[in-house]
Amino acid sequence: MEITNETAAIVTGGASGLGRATAEALAAAGVRVAIFDLNEEAGSEVAAAIGGLFCKVDITSEESVIAGLEQARAANGQERILVHCAMANRKGKTVGRNKQTGELTRFSTEDFEFATHGILIASYRLASLSALGMASLDPLEDGERGTIILTSSVAAQDAQIGQIAYGAGKAGINGMVLPMARDLMDLGIRVNAIMPGIFGTPLLGRLPQQVFDNLSASVPFPKRLGKPTEYASLALELIRNSYFNGQSIRLDGAIRMAPR
Numbered sequence: 001m002e003i004t005n006e007t008a009a010i011v012t013g014g015a016s017g018l019g020r021a022t023a024e025a026l027a028a029a030g031v032r033v034a035i036f037d038l039n040e041e042a043g044s045e046v047a048a049a050i051g052g053l054f055c056k057v058d059i060t061s062e063e064s065v066i067a068g069l070e071q072a073r074a075a076n077g078q079e080r081i082l083v084h085c086a087m088a089n090r091k092g093k094t095v096g097r098n099k100q101t102g103e104l105t106r107f108s109t110e111d112f113e114f115a116t117h118g119i120l121i122a123s124y125r126l127a128s129l130s131a132l133g134m135a136s137l138d139p140l141e142d143g144e145r146g147t148i149i150l151t152s153s154v155a156a157q158d159a160q161i162g163q164i165a166y167g168a169g170k171a172g173i174n175g176m177v178l179p180m181a182r183d184l185m186d187l188g189i190r191v192n193a194i195m196p197g198i199f200g201t202p203l204l205g206r207l208p209q210q211v212f213d214n215l216s217a218s219v220p221f222p223k224r225l226g227k228p229t230e231y232a233s234l235a236l237e238l239i240r241n242s243y244f245n246g247q248s249i250r251l252d253g254a255i256r257m258a259p260r
Contacts, residue, residue, distance in 0.1 A: 001080065001081075001140060001141075001144055001147055001239055001240060001242055002140065002141070002240075003026075003029055003030065003031055003081075003239060003240065004030060005030040005031075005032070006032075006077075007030075007031045007032065007080050007081065008031070008032045008033075008034070008072070008073075008076040008077045008078060008079040008080060008081070009026050009031045009032065009033050009034070009079055009080070009081035009082070009083065010033075010034045010035075010036060010068075010069070010072055010079045010081070010082050010083070010130065011023040011026065011033060011034070011035055011036070011083045011085065012035075012036040012037070012057070012059060012082075012083070012084045012085055012086035012126060013036070013037060013084075013085035013086030013087070013151075014033070014035030014036065014037055014043060014046060014047075014085070015035065015037035015039040015042040015043035015046055016037075016039070016042060016046075016201065016202050017085070017199070017201035017202055017203070017228055018085045018151065018196065018199065018201065018228050018231045018232070019035070019037070019083070019085035019086065020046050020228065021227075021228035021229050021231060021232040022083050022085065022228075022231065022232040022235050023035055023046060023047075023050060023052060024046075024049075024050055024232070025229070025232035025233070025235070025236055026081070026083075026232075026236070027050035027051060027052055028050075029236065031081065032052070032053075032075075032076040032077070033047075033050060033052035033053070033076075034052060034053040034054075034055055034068075034071075034072035034075065034076055034079070035047050035052055035053065035054050035055065036055050036057035036059070036065075036068050036072075036086065037054070037056070037057065037086065038056065038057070038058060040054070040056050043056070053071075053072060053075050053076060055068040055071045055072055056068075059086050059087070059088070059118070059122040059125070059126065060088055060117050060118055060121075060122055062125060065125055065126060065129060066129065069129060069130070069133065073133065078133050078134065078136060078137055079130060079133065079134070079146070080134060080137060080140075080145065080146040080147065081146065081147055081149075081239055082126060082127065082130040082146070082147075082148045082149065083149045083151075083235050084122075084123055084126045084127065084148070084149065084150050084151060085151045086122070087118050087119045087122065087151070087169075088114070088115070088117070088118025088119070088122070089115045089118055089119060089165065089166050089169070090111040090112075090114050090115050090165060091115075091162050091163060091165065091166060092107035092111060092162060092164070092165075093107060093161060093162050093164065094106070094107055094164050095107075096162075107164060107165070111165065112164070112165045112168075114165075115165030115166060115168075115169055116165065116168070116169055116172075118169075119165075119166065119169030119170060119172070119173070120168075120169045120172040120173060120176075123150050123151075123172075123173050123176065124176060127148050127150060127176075127180060127191065128180075130146070130148060131146065131148065131180075131184055131187070131189050134146030134187070134189050135187045135189065139188050140188075141242070142188070142242055143188040144188045144189075144190070144242055145187060145188040145189055146188070146189045146190075147189065147190045147191075147192075147238070147239050147242075148180075148189065148190065148191045148192070149192055149193070149194060149235050149238055149239070150173050150176075150177065150191070150192070150193040150194075151173075151193065151194055151196070152170045152171075152173040152174050152193040152194065152195040152248055153166070153170040153195055153196060154195050154196070154197045154250055154252050154255065154256075154257060155167045155170050155257065156170035156171040156173065156174045156195060156248070157171070157174075157195075157250075158256055158257040159171075159257070160257050160258070160259060160260055161259055161260045162260075170195075173193055173248075174193060174195070174248040177191050177192065177193045177246055177247070177248050178246040181245050181246035182246070185245075190242065190244065190245040190246075191245065191246065192238050192244050192245065192246070192247045192248070192249065193247070193248040193249070194231060194234055194235065194238070194248075194249055194251055195248055195249060195250045195251065195252070196226060196231055196251050196252065197219065197226055197250070197251065197252025197253055197255045198215050198218070198219065198225050198226065198252075198255065199225055199226040199227070199228060199231065200224075200225035200226065200227060200228070201228065204225065212225075218255060218258075219252075219253040219254070219255050220253060220254040220255060221253060221254060222253055223253075224253075226251065226252070226253065230251065231251060234249070234251055
């Protein structure tokens with residue numbers, strides 16, 4: 001897809017980390033960017049810095065997402081690009097032992113359901129609602145109307161202990177990519193997913209230095225955490241290269257996660 005200053009994009013989770021880097025890269029390419037995030041202060045700052053639009057959106061709420069889409073489209077026009085980075089998650093072992101009491105505990109169905117809504121269902125929600133709007137656009141070269149990039153994880157293939165809900169949700173995203181790409185092929189809408197390894201996002205920046213160093217050393221090469229700009233670079237390539245479709249692509253420095 002050729003992107004111009006007439007192209008509109010939505011980036012979820014754009015207030016920080018992978019989403020922020022992607023929003024910045026798209027804006028630098030001339031794209032009209034709308035950021036969806038719950039962090040109003042940080043999201044507004046990023047949007048102002050890139051000349052974009054901030055929309056306060058809860059990805060777990062159908063009504064909130066629809067309202068955000070209406071706001072973004074009123075300002076920037078119908079998006080041709082969706083990059084979905086946001087998620088909501090809870091972690092825990094299927095069955096584990098309480099360290100204080102020794103009691104066996106189960107990761108609750110409610111917690112698993114919360115993570116499923118925040119990862120898998122939210123991804124379907126954003127992708128399907130965005131695709132519905134993209135279908136109304138005039139086609140570009142090859143009949144392309146839009147492109148959707150979802151954020152999976154290497155945990156989709158080698159989730160660690162305590163990542164039962166996260167691993168299942170991310171694997172679900174991978175499982176959704178190909179059938180969704182096939183569903184949308186007659187409309188000229190492509191669907192891909194990026195599977196990041198360990199990336200240097202603000203969340204990891206709060207870890208102790210020793211833990212941070214150990215994580216970096218666990219990556220085969222290069223021996224460091226991934227940079228959000230590297231995620232953004234791949235996202236732009238997936239947008240520009242129209243022959244990428246139905247793919248879930250690892251971006252991980254060749255890491256394979258150990259059990260813990």
